[in-house]
Amino acid sequence: MKTLTINCSKQYEIAIGSGILYKAGRCISKVLPACKICIVSDENVRALYGGEQSAIYQSLLSAGFDVYEYTFTPGEDHKSLETAGEILDLLANSRFSREDALLALGGGVTGDLTGFAAATYMRGIRFVQIPTTLLACVDASVGGKTGVNLRAGKNLAGAFWQPELVLTDTDVFTTLTEDLWQDGLSEMVKAGMIGDPSLLRDLADGDIRTMTGDALTDLILKALAVKARIVEKDERETGVRRLLNFGHTAGHAIETCSGYEISHGRAVAAGMLIESAAAEHKGWASKGNAELLGNLLAKLGFDVSELLTQAGSIGAAVLAETAKGDKKAHGDTIILVYPMRPGLCKMHELPVDDLEDFFRSGL
Ligand SMILES: NC(=O)c1ccc[n+]([C@@H]2O[C@H](COP(=O)([O-])OP(=O)(O)OC[C@H]3O[C@@H](n4cnc5c(N)ncnc54)[C@H](O)[C@@H]3O)[C@@H](O)[C@H]2O)c1
Ligand SMILES: [Zn+2]
Incomplete structure (x- = not known):
């Protein structure tokens, strides 16, 4: 223990x-x-x-x-x-x-x-x-x-x-079940992208589904340590805790628009890809993170191209409209989280009216 x-x-x-x-x-x-x-x-x-x-x-x-x-x-x-x-x-x-x-x-x-x-x-x-x-x-x-x-x-x-x-x-x-593994895995990938690149390497190196003993415990502890550090700094989500929303602005919208057919984990996986690609497209971050994320998620068993096709068929306009109703939108702006590099994410306050264009550039 x-x-x-x-x-x-x-x-x-x-x-x-x-x-x-x-x-x-x-x-x-x-x-x-x-x-x-x-x-x-x-x-x-x-x-x-x-x-x-x-x-x-x-x-x-x-x-x-x-x-x-x-x-x-x-x-x-x-x-x-x-x-x-x-x-x-x-x-x-x-x-x-x-x-x-x-x-x-x-x-x-x-x-x-x-x-x-x-x-x-x-x-x-x-x-x-x-x-x-x-x-x-x-x-x-x-x-x-x-x-x-x-x-x-x-x-x-x-x-x-x-x-x-x-x-x-x-x-x-x-x-x-496989869906439940993927729900957890996408949050672990999120934790790695926000705060611990070694967690991403460990996830890629072995299949968590078959891990036991210290290997499994240590991997989980790494993900928990990222969340713990953030929560300790900002228990009430007035600042850095918002980093934990990486992938969730687009992700929640995808989950909702699919009528919950797309599980939370898959929707967040797609959300992380879309938000990363959009941030690269806007020039907020250098290129490479979306590709790295896509490769890792595919290795972890996510059907990346299917997910992006599903998100694309919902469309940027509907996703943006849905995300505006989310409680993460504060009045006229929404905080978006995107990776600068594995282990480091940043926040950007975007006018909600620009959200559709943001999603479109990530799709
Ligand atoms: N409080 C927070 O910070 C926070 C963060 C993330 C998500 N959430 C919330 O968590 C919820 C989603 O969590 P979840 O996916 O665990 O949902 P859940 O509790 O509904 O569990 C999903 C399904 O798995 C089954 N299940 C649970 N343990 C199992 C096991 N060991 N083996 C087989 N089946 C098992 C459950 O019966 C259920 O059918 C959402 O409501 C979300 O809002 C809260
Ligand atoms: Zn989540």
Whole structure:
């Protein structure tokens, strides 16, 4: 097991390794005294890693916790105020106090939802994250952004609320589908482009899907270290944290316009390519990064030409119109992130009216 400490408004540890679900109770009892704890998971994750006979449930019982469970229907549609309300009602009906806690066992949907419930129940109780997707592990579980979707858009209601501890058992990745691997991989490529070129080399050198032990743990820690450094500098996203949006302006628009047919990871992969190519075309960065990214993504199993064709068929005008509705647009301008070289990205404030032209030059 290896650890990384996050130092923001709260200090907490991320622990990663094989078999952690069996030791989770003991690890959690170091940061939380025995209390009521409610494991939140979706039905898929509960079937795989939760339930009363599971390693996590039993290890919490052994450590003296009074364990409750809440299970919801999988999917982004259920990252909602309704689901959060059900969690809050369960806590209230089970007489959870401010000393009790929540535990998110699942992907980013579960983590965001559970964190939001933790941030709001009695004005804030403690929670632990156990991410089970690669994306949740390298991205969503760290940094304290929690929230739910509103009918008007994704993540429109939320709070910054940091966990007490993040535990990742790398054994849970054995059940990830190819789509789920690609969702995580594109965020790892993003992390490498923003802050660590050696992460990009490591990703290219071996297939993460077949890695185990320290090789896998170290690779994940590299991606986490990039996010940790940024979040520590700018917890509330008023400055450098916006670098984490690299690929996401075009990416979110592609995801939305495809009716979510194109997964988040693939859409962000296409978004990184488009934003890099456009920045090169505009002369903001020297040439080569888009090509390097394209080669790496292809090596990692992304169908790059298909992705760009799909984005092209949506078209720059529709993508720009969709991106303008995104909450990353601040009034008349939008911050775009682009690579200067692997490991170094910059931000550029662009008038929203120029977005269509920007996307067109990247497509
Ligand atoms: N808070 C943040 O900083 C942040 C950052 C990035 C993304 N997010 C959020 O994360 C969400 C996406 O995360 P996600 O892709 O993990 O979504 P998710 O939680 O819906 O998980 C995706 C699917 O994988 C299944 N699953 C989870 N673990 C599994 C496993 N080990 N094996 C097999 N199947 C498994 C789930 O049941 C679900 O069907 C979005 O809502 C996004 O907004 C948040
Ligand atoms: Zn993302």
